[in-house]
Amino acid sequence: MRTSEARVLIDQKTISERVLELGQTITKDYADKELVLIPVLKGSFVFAADLMRAIDLPLAVDFLGLRSYGDDTKSSGVVQITSDLTHSIEDRDVLVVEDIVDTGLTMSYLLENLKTRRPRSVRVASLLHKPSRARVSVSIDYLGFTIEDVFVVGYGLDHAQRYRNLPYIGHVDPAAAKG
Ligand code: 5GP
Secondary structure (H helix, E strand, O other): OOOOOOEEEEOHHHHHHHHHHHHHHHHHHOOOOOEEEEEEEOOOHHHHHHHHHOOOOOEEEOOEEEEEOOOOOOOOOOEEEEEOOOOOOOOOEEEEEEEEEOOOHHHHHHHHHHHOOOOOEEEEEEEEEOHHHOOOOOOOOEEEEEOOOOOEEEOOEOEOOEOOOOOOEEEOOOOOOOO
16 A cells, blocks of 8 residues: 555655754744744644654644645635634744645635734744645745645645555655545
8 A cells, every 4th residue: 555656756864854954943043932833734743743843942732624625636725624723822923834835725825814813923834835836825934845746645645534654755646546
């Protein structure tokens, strides 16, 4: 089920080195501040778990569950919050942690939503970005890797709920992986 179906795009070592670098940059940028990390479920939970351990700051974690309507592999920009934050973010420094920004529609919806809750600041950390598919511009403050327009799985990302446990980012052909 595993490696034979997903071609390695970004290996485990490359991911962990980049995540460490991001954590160090975030630690410097927020020196003396207390962060609220908001991983967007489900795809970002593996990235968030590694990233938070690379950040040497006092921080809180609160999860946000989103469902983006569309078919299996494409977002429509219509987003539903399936599980909301448990604490207020008013006057807090918030870092949203996302697995991938593709069209940007999901993140742009989310940022608008979070702004209404009056945080002191909101920044975005995303493991992956597919700029070629952008439909709205989203500024990513901490980016792991820019990738081509291919469907990726692993390191938290799924296809039909599978592949999240791959320790690397792999590429699958969504049509071939069906069933
Ligand atoms: P956007 O709204 O930016 O188009 O889509 C964001 C969401 O679409 C991501 O959080 C992710 O759930 C899903 N997505 C976009 N591209 C990929 C991909 O290549 N692989 C996987 N597994 N999910 C993707």
